[in-house]
Each structure stands twice: as C-alpha cells, then as structure tokens.
Amino acid sequence: MSMRVERASLEQVQKRFESLKKRKDPETFSEQDLDERIFKQQQEEEEKKRQRREKKKEKKKEQAGPNEPEDIDPDVAAMMGFGGFGTSKK
Numbered sequence: 001m002s003m004r005v006e007r008a009s010l011e012q013v014q015k016r017f018e019s020l021k022k023r024k025d026p027e028t029f030s031e032q033d034l035d036e037r038i039f040k041q042q043q044e045e046e047e048k049k050r051q052r053r054e055k056k057k058e059k060k061k062e063q064a065g066p067n068e069p070e071d072i073d074p075d076v077a078a079m080m081g082f083g084g085f086g087t088s089k090k
Helices: 010-023 031-064 072-081
Strands: none
Touching: none
C-alpha cells in the first residue's frame, strides 16, 4: 500500500467545483441563519467562560479553607516564633 496521493489535474478540480456548486442550493443559506448561528455560538462561549470562572472561584475557596489556622494556643504560637502574618513596625 503506497502512501502517495494522486495529484489532481486542473480539469478534475474544475469538475469537482462545478459538481459542488450544483449540489448546493442557493436558498439553503441566508444571512439571518448566519446571524443566528453566530449569536448562539457567542452565548455558548460566554456560558463556558462563566462556568470556568465559577470553577476557578470554587477551587480558590477550597484551597483557602484548609490553610486557616486551627485552634492554636497563642502562647505556644508566640513561643514557636509565628504570631501571625502581620508586619512588624520598627
């Protein structure tokens, strides 16, 4: 089995174009249909973006939740050297 593709001649290409033109009905395509399809596609893209943003927010909340300090005794925390994330004024 050869992987080579037969080259099409000019006549073959022209015949193919003509057959495709004849097969296509001029009334099947209208500008209104195109506008509707574009509008639907834009809506779908906006919905996908919104869903991605929501997922991202949820993921951020999940990551932020476990990092909160648990019931740590402030005296023990100060003794270990971490009292908080605030800056110290000197």
